[in-house]
Amino acid sequence: MSLTTRRSRLAASALAAITAVGGLAACGNDDEPAAGEKPSKLIVDTFGEFGYEELIKQYEKDTGIKIELRKTAQLGEYRPKLVRYLATGKGAGDVIALEEGILNEFKSNPRNWVDLAPLTDDHSEDYLPWKWELGKAPDGRLMGLPTDVGSLAVCYRKDLFEAAGLPTERDEVSALWPDWDSFLETGRAYKEGSGGKALIDSITAVSDASLFQQGDDLFYDKENNIIAETSPAVKAAWDTAISMVDISAKAATWSQEWSAGFKQGSFAATFCPSWMLGIVAENSGEANKGKWDVAAVPGGGGNWGGSWLAVPEQSAYHEEAAKLAEFLTNATSQVEAFKAKGPLPTHLEALQDEAFLSYTNEYFSGAPTGKIFGESVSKIEPIHLGPKHQAVKENAFGLALRAYENGQASEDEAWQQFVKDAEIQGAF
Amino acid sequence: MSHSTTAAPPTPAAPPPPGGTPKRWRLSLARLDIKYSPYLYITPFFLVFGIFGLYPMLRTAWMSLHDWDLIGDRTFIGFDNYTRLLTDEYFWNALINTFGIFALSTVPQLLLALFLANLLNRTLLRAKAFFRLAIFIPNVVSVAAVAIVFGMLYQREYGLVNWLLGFVGIDQIDWDGQTWSSWTAIASMVNWRWTGYNTLILLAGMQAIPRDLYEAAEIDGAGQWRQFWRITLPLLRPTFIFVVILSTIGGMQLFTEPLLFANGNIIGGTQREFQTLAMYMYEMGITNLNSAGYGAAVAWALFMIIGLMSLLNFVLVRRAAK
Numbered sequence: 001m002s003l004t005t006r007r008s009r010l011a012a013s014a015l016a017a018i019t020a021v022g023g024l025a026a027c028g029n030d031d032e033p034a035a036g037e038k039p040s041k042l043i044v045d046t047f048g049e050f051g052y053e054e055l056i057k058q059y060e061k062d063t064g065i066k067i068e069l070r071k072t073a074q075l076g077e078y079r080p081k082l083v084r085y086l087a088t089g090k091g092a093g094d095v096i097a098l099e100e101g102i103l104n105e106f107k108s109n110p111r112n113w114v115d116l117a118p119l120t121d122d123h124s125e126d127y128l129p130w131k132w133e134l135g136k137a138p139d140g141r142l143m144g145l146p147t148d149v150g151s152l153a154v155c156y157r158k159d160l161f162e163a164a165g166l167p168t169e170r171d172e173v174s175a176l177w178p179d180w181d182s183f184l185e186t187g188r189a190y191k192e193g194s195g196g197k198a199l200i201d202s203i204t205a206v207s208d209a210s211l212f213q214q215g216d217d218l219f220y221d222k223e224n225n226i227i228a229e230t231s232p233a234v235k236a237a238w239d240t241a242i243s244m245v246d247i248s249a250k251a252a253t254w255s256q257e258w259s260a261g262f263k264q265g266s267f268a269a270t271f272c273p274s275w276m277l278g279i280v281a282e283n284s285g286e287a288n289k290g291k292w293d294v295a296a297v298p299g300g301g302g303n304w305g306g307s308w309l310a311v312p313e314q315s316a317y318h319e320e321a322a323k324l325a326e327f328l329t330n331a332t333s334q335v336e337a338f339k340a341k342g343p344l345p346t347h348l349e350a351l352q353d354e355a356f357l358s359y360t361n362e363y364f365s366g367a368p369t370g371k372i373f374g375e376s377v378s379k380i381e382p383i384h385l386g387p388k389h390q391a392v393k394e395n396a397f398g399l400a401l402r403a404y405e406n407g408q409a410s411e412d413e414a415w416q417q418f419v420k421d422a423e424i425q426g427a428f
Numbered sequence: 429m430s431h432s433t434t435a436a437p438p439t440p441a442a443p444p445p446p447g448g449t450p451k452r453w454r455l456s457l458a459r460l461d462i463k464y465s466p467y468l469y470i471t472p473f474f475l476v477f478g479i480f481g482l483y484p485m486l487r488t489a490w491m492s493l494h495d496w497d498l499i500g501d502r503t504f505i506g507f508d509n510y511t512r513l514l515t516d517e518y519f520w521n522a523l524i525n526t527f528g529i530f531a532l533s534t535v536p537q538l539l540l541a542l543f544l545a546n547l548l549n550r551t552l553l554r555a556k557a558f559f560r561l562a563i564f565i566p567n568v569v570s571v572a573a574v575a576i577v578f579g580m581l582y583q584r585e586y587g588l589v590n591w592l593l594g595f596v597g598i599d600q601i602d603w604d605g606q607t608w609s610s611w612t613a614i615a616s617m618v619n620w621r622w623t624g625y626n627t628l629i630l631l632a633g634m635q636a637i638p639r640d641l642y643e644a645a646e647i648d649g650a651g652q653w654r655q656f657w658r659i660t661l662p663l664l665r666p667t668f669i670f671v672v673i674l675s676t677i678g679g680m681q682l683f684t685e686p687l688l689f690a691n692g693n694i695i696g697g698t699q700r701e702f703q704t705l706a707m708y709m710y711e712m713g714i715t716n717l718n719s720a721g722y723g724a725a726v727a728w729a730l731f732m733i734i735g736l737m738s739l740l741n742f743v744l745v746r747r748a749a750k
Contacts, residue, residue, distance in 0.1 A: 087498050105717060109497065109500035109501075254691050260585065260586050266585065399695060406602060407605075408698060409699070425716075
């Protein structure tokens with residue numbers, strides 16, 4: 001009897017201790033500074049390389065506000081951090097870089113983010129229109145100011161093209177494929193000329209490229225209902241991808257076959273956002289320097305990736321943070337960032353900048369990548385992505401296409417798989 | 429107050445207060461010490477366990493009763509997440525995958541470990557220390573490194589495994605493209621890492637068996653095989669139960685190997701061929717921000733399955749040994 005009571009008392013106090021700890025953890029810091037008070041320090045969270053180091057020093061000098069830049073190398077590590085900040089209500093920086101997929105996902109809880117429109121000047125005409133639109137949350141608030149785009153081009157191997165009897169100059173190559181049908185024709189010609197080799201890495205690379213060219217609702221309609229099964233844009237991208245199965249090396253992007261394929265020459269072309277150039281160069285190695293070149297993408301424009309700067313509600317300095325974000329995304333800063341680390345500008349003035357247009361890439365036979373990417377990205381029509389666009393694209397659309405490409409499913413089965421998984425992945 | 433003051437002598441010399449209190453005081457202190465200090469000694473463990481073990485578990489249980497958006501709203505929905513679990517095709521798929529990979533890894537692994545431990549237990553074996561150390565090395569290697577290297581071995585076009593199979597006339601196998609092949613590949617990673625570990629535990633168990641039993645058996649004319657069957661195995665039972673339960677817990681929570689085998693995609697293959705329960709839990713609870721409550725329900729289901737499996741193991745191994 002006494003033993004049990006003692007035990008239960010002990011258990012009770014242990015529980016009390018635990019809940020006390022839990023309760024402590026749950027207590028957020030709600031200190032709001034007085035309005036207009038100048039912050040002593042602002043924190044900027046970014047992933048990868050945004051090229052902000054010098055810009056921040058300049059801003060510190062101009063305003064006297066100390067700025068801390070917190071960089072996370074990999075996007076895969078960055079997202080869980082952001083989720084933790086938002087879930088616990090603390091820890092986030094004052095300005096946060098949001099990548100395309102993350103931004104769309106976070107849009108379904110717009111209350112976590114400050115509406116930047118009242119805090120900044122009107123920039124609605126300054127940026128690529130589709131990029132600007134994507135920065136808005138469904139409730140109309142301006143969640144993010146545009147930083148960079150991935151844009152899209154085709155990287156191709158000149159030596160392999162030559163061996164297969166195809167033209168090798170980038171303008172001639174671009175002229176080979178004004179649209180996807182002629183791209184397929186080129187692929188067939190390459191296959192014939194090279195003794196059965198594949199032109200492209202995978203059909204999912206094709207679908208990623210062609211989805212953004214549709215200029216319409218993709219997996220969601222404007223009210224964010226999932227329309228995967230009926231969306232004409234999705235069907236068009238699907239059909240384009242399916243048609244390429246004969247000229248594909250069946251090496252899904254990021255897979256082991258894919259990385260090895262660059263050195264082995266198992267495909268002669270792949271779709272390159274600007275940030276992919278470094279990856280192509282790294283996978284192909286120093287031995288293949290000068291063998292790659294960059295041509296325009298079939299169908300005109302394209303984009304893959306890119307980011308926005310946002311201010312989380314939990315920041316104590318909404319106004320100052322918004323000003324900093326505004327500074328980092330203006331035309332001059334975007335050109336500076338591009339010169340430093342290479343993210344492509346989205347500000348219309350920056351896209352006309354001489355430093356940007358004259359930029360060439362040595363590894364890729366001196367291709368004028370600034371000009372090529374700038375042209376490609378300005379051809380995109382505004383599109384609506386919806387909250388779980390990334391998850392539907394990768395884990396429903398992409399996987400179904402890969403199942404078809406690998407011969408695990410017929411086209412019908414793959415489509416059924418996509419429709420079913422789109423419902424699951426797209427739920428929010 | 430000041431040093432010059434002739435102060436009263438320090439406490440020990442003070443005249444005992446009436447009633448002999450210090451004696452009783454010390455006595456009750458001693459009694460308190462006997463009664464409560466053991467609890468004090470084990471408190472650190474329970475505090476740490478409470479904060480990092482119990483609290484997250486209870487919190488997860490609480491989450492599982494909600495429609496919980498990790499960065500948004502939450503609504504109490506009772507046991508809806510659990511009823512949804514029962515009809516969720518992908519949950520059962522993950523369960524089957526987990527058990528399939530578990531069977532393919534644990535059974536051969538334990539048999540091999542038993543064989544190796546018996547070999548290492550031989551009195552005649554030379555360089556024992558070397559072999560015992562060598563067999564443990566795979567376990568020290570980081571799981572990520574193992575998964576990446578094995579991923580390269582199992583590549584479709586340029587992988588070593590397909591290249592070797594080519595010599596015996598077997599066509600290229602798309603290892604991550606089918607259920608059986610992906611299970612085999614993942615199980616081989618698990619086996620590579622854990623066989624040595626289990627061998628060492630079994631070996632320790634074998635060495636605890638008194639030598640004279642074997643000597644007596646030898647005098648009675650029992651051969652190696654009969655000794656193994658009649659002495660080693662029955663006496664190894666407690667160790668074996670321990671090893672089986674550990675392997676079960678590990679096998680049920682399999683996560684890193686299949687995740688890296690899928691190039692980091694949480695779906696595990698284009699058609700969820702090798703998505704394990706832990707991966708499904710992660711997909712629902714963390715990758716999909718809005719279904720954290722459902723992810724928590726998967727976590728609790730996993731917890732209960734592990735509990736059941738451990739119990740079943742315990743009963744089965746015990747009965748089999750009888």
